[in-house]
Amino acid sequence: TPTATPELSAEEYLRYGRQLIMPQIGLPGQLRLKNTRVLIIGIGGLGCPAASYLSSAGVGTLGLLDHDLVELSNLHRQILHTLAYIGRPKVLSAIDRLRAANPNVTYIPHITALDKENALEIIQNYDLVLDCTDHPRVRYLVSDAAVIAGKTVVSASALKTEGQLVVVNKPTSSEEGGRGPCYRCYWPRPPPTESVVSCGEGGVLGPVVGVMGVLQALEAVKIISSGALEGQRAPASANEAAAGSPGTEGPSKPEPASMLFFSSYSPTPFKTLRMKGRRADCISCGTPSDPALKITASTIPDYDNFCGPGPDAVLL
Amino acid sequence: TPTATPELSAEEYLRYGRQLIMPQIGLPGQLRLKNTRVLIIGIGGLGCPAASYLSSAGVGTLGLLDHDLVELSNLHRQILHTLAYIGRPKVLSAIDRLRAANPNVTYIPHITALDKENALEIIQNYDLVLDCTDHPRVRYLVSDAAVIAGKTVVSASALKTEGQLVVVNKPTSSEEGGRGPCYRCYWPRPPPTESVVSCGEGGVLGPVVGVMGVLQALEAVKIISSGALEGQRAPASANEAAAGSPGTEGPSKPEPASMLFFSSYSPTPFKTLRMKGRRADCISCGTPSDPALKITASTIPDYDNFCGPGPDAVLL
Amino acid sequence: MANIPITVEFSGGLELLFASERSLSLEVAEGTTVGELVNILVDKHMVDTRTELFVVDGTVRPGILVLINDADWELEGEESYVLEKKDTILFVSTLHGG
Amino acid sequence: MANIPITVEFSGGLELLFASERSLSLEVAEGTTVGELVNILVDKHMVDTRTELFVVDGTVRPGILVLINDADWELEGEESYVLEKKDTILFVSTLHGG
Numbered sequence A, B: 001t002p003t004a005t006p007e008l009s010a011e012e013y014l015r016y017g018r019q020l021i022m023p024q025i026g027l028p029g030q031l032r033l034k035n036t037r038v039l040i041i042g043i044g045g046l047g048c049p050a051a052s053y054l055s056s057a058g059v060g061t062l063g064l065l066d067h068d069l070v071e072l073s074n075l076h077r078q079i080l081h082t083l084a085y086i087g088r089p090k091v092l093s094a095i096d097r098l099r100a101a102n103p104n105v106t107y108i109p110h111i112t113a114l115d116k117e118n119a120l121e122i123i124q125n126y127d128l129v130l131d132c133t134d135h136p137r138v139r140y141l142v143s144d145a146a147v148i149a150g151k152t153v154v155s156a157s158a159l160k161t162e163g164q165l166v167v168v169n170k171p172t173s174s175e176e177g178g179r180g181p182c183y184r185c186y187w188p189r190p191p192p193t194e195s196v197v198s199c200g201e202g203g204v205l206g207p208v209v210g211v212m213g214v215l216q217a218l219e220a221v222k223i224i225s226s227g228a229l230e231g232q233r234a235p236a237s238a239n240e241a242a243a244g245s246p247g248t249e250g251p252s253k254p255e256p257a258s259m260l261f262f263s264s265y266s267p268t269p270f271k272t273l274r275m276k277g278r279r280a281d282c283i284s285c286g287t288p289s290d291p292a293l294k295i296t297a298s299t300i301p302d303y304d305n306f307c308g309p310g311p312d313a314v315l316l
Numbered sequence C, D: 001m002a003n004i005p006i007t008v009e010f011s012g013g014l015e016l017l018f019a020s021e022r023s024l025s026l027e028v029a030e031g032t033t034v035g036e037l038v039n040i041l042v043d044k045h046m047v048d049t050r051t052e053l054f055v056v057d058g059t060v061r062p063g064i065l066v067l068i069n070d071a072d073w074e075l076e077g078e079e080s081y082v083l084e085k086k087d088t089i090l091f092v093s094t095l096h097g098g
């Protein structure tokens, strides 16, 4: 559990000065960052830049989860890793690098794959989750566990020249239940096995996945510093709760559900797509007509088989 | 001068494999990256992520130019630097870090400020320039020198929660002279002294400037791998010239001038703005009605005084 | 009946099913629904013969979003939406990489 | 004459001159030009008294771009462009930071 930290040190004022002077952050926003625990699932092409910017922005606790080892073919896009760490866990490579720039952050290594046995237990120790994984199987798992644990997920993905970003289970006043759509609301049914093409790892441009990872960090900083997560738990400190106007709006502004879509070779590369929002009958975040379908802590589905030919599956 | 490199090593095939398999890159695109010299001017919030992704993508020669030393207040956004380098030149900090991940790249340090005396001499040794500077004064200088030297500039900027990106002097078939607008065509007149507000360094969110820097790297990779720069100089190798279809379109597709605009707190954060394009009477890239106004190698203007109260000026 | 011009865009890998065309400028009969457009695309424009990669059980397969002028087609009546002049219909597949 | 609704957006720090409003929904008389809109903004909406930060020599000061529906106003006739219903006029200042 994080220690409640009532104020910033002189070193922190200097280090974070250029974001502290912005009305969108201010002292209240910086204290919120310091008192927030963020879990990054996947320390690859998305997780590396996301972790880099969240660490440098002063998030208090960063959990990093990945079971993979650093490989040479990762280095064209996974910017935290170096040659010296080839063959060693990505999580440790990343933490060594992040700590060299910002030792103020508490880094928590999770050298494991996420599965239905450990997902809930790990996620419930954090305030916000970044889904930086590389398989649709894990994306449904992260979302299902986050809905049960009441956590928001910033979810991004990238392949070849394109990327997508959605915020899952976001505190909002514009949806019943005070939460935005879950991953299943955006993508209700996983693609059928027949439509999954297995062709090893897909190609991707480093800066394409990099842009998406940085945008995840940005979305996280915006959500945390606005105070939107504070309904989820008690304020971490008296100072924080009394911190005044900048960035203290809380989880109020109605925002329609949207997906950011990036197609880097298009003449208009970014689109904000308006999405349907929560599905009342969602088996994860809603009330399915057959109550037995509702996903609970003890019925998180088995994700091992639902999308075809194994871990190297690439969806069209 | 770079060595002509006819092919990739086994290590390079492995390292760049996941971008090599993409039709937009392919072997021809990867060889173009390897045979291209890119100059990054400014190793701050934009230059750090841009250098990181260009190095990892396999650009053959990276020049890094900055006269500043690393400070603690840089670390919230300048992701290549670490505590151990505080007080040392940013250029050396960056090169040490980049080399640890990709020693294949030739790194050239330029620990100097860019001024009208050295700009042309430095820029003419490169094929492509990234303007990652933090002052409008230098932005006009970079553009003026690049137009004289016949180089393309990927220019980005960021402040607070917003960013802008334009490509300057880009090879194109849709404009007379085969080049797109210069920086002066986008911003013909510098703002008057009275409108410049001096307030020290402006605030900025790390991931906002980060997104813009990664997008600069992406634009550079797209321009280089497409072959668009090859009109600028002789192909660096026989292989490259004969490399076949993927990505060999060259500087042909007509593209209207545009500016990418990012406003991170807007409901539609990215906009592609349609711009006027080249100005026939531009004093840098055009034919001014008074020929004496035309900027040449010997008449690059003195940029020290044109925009008000000194190096810490912040434009509204 | 008159024809109306629309734009169809493919993304997230779906363009590979349509001869790598990311954007098609089409003319469809006035009154054509998006549901009918999907069938027209399969019949006349899809190059890949594995139709199940685009259509399953008579509708767009799971894992594909349909956007009508950048809005989820579920906000616009799904298959029954009647196409209007200059509409842009975007098909996006789930991306999963990271 | 009838009024028409338009949207005015400020960016790149210019919003600070307009009480930190990034977006204004306005009604202007039919036939109003963008040049006239600039004067209306200065007279009725600008809060900061330093008008030279927005207008110099009767037009928008150097370093500010004016976009009409995301297109540079120089493509649309600059000051003389006549506003249409639902137009969005965006004022963007040069950003220089890095």
Ligand SMILES: [Zn+2]
Binding pocket: A181, A182, A183, A184, A185, A278, A279, A282, A283, A284, A285, A286
């Ligand atoms: Zn749901």
Ligand SMILES: [Zn+2]
Binding pocket: B181, B182, B183, B184, B185, B278, B279, B282, B283, B284, B285, B286
């Ligand atoms: Zn010019």
